[in-house]
Amino acid sequence: DLLQKAHEEVQVSHNDTPLAKGMEGIFKEFDKLFREEGVAAMDPLNKPFDANRHEVFGTVDREDCAEGLV
Known part of the structure; x- marks a missing residue:
């Protein structure tokens, strides 16, 4: 995310x-490496928590969401 x-x-x-062009090259190389290694971004928002894929940093009680959603 920071990259x-x-x-x-x-x-x-x-x-x-030159800075922008260099950053573009670095970004493309990281993207290529991640794809080659099978690393993909997750979009867990509003999906059920899965202990095999997610790590809990904290919880928030909300009335507008079902319990157990990320």
Whole structure:
């Protein structure tokens, strides 16, 4: 996530500079490596908690969500 945010910020603030082009290359290499290793982003929001895939940092009691949702 931090690499993604840094990449996006550099594209906005330093577009078409050597820094932006270098960050783009780094980002593409990481993306390629992750795909080759079978690593994919998860989107667990509003899905049931799965102890095999998720780690609990804390809980929040909410009346507008079913219990056990991420």
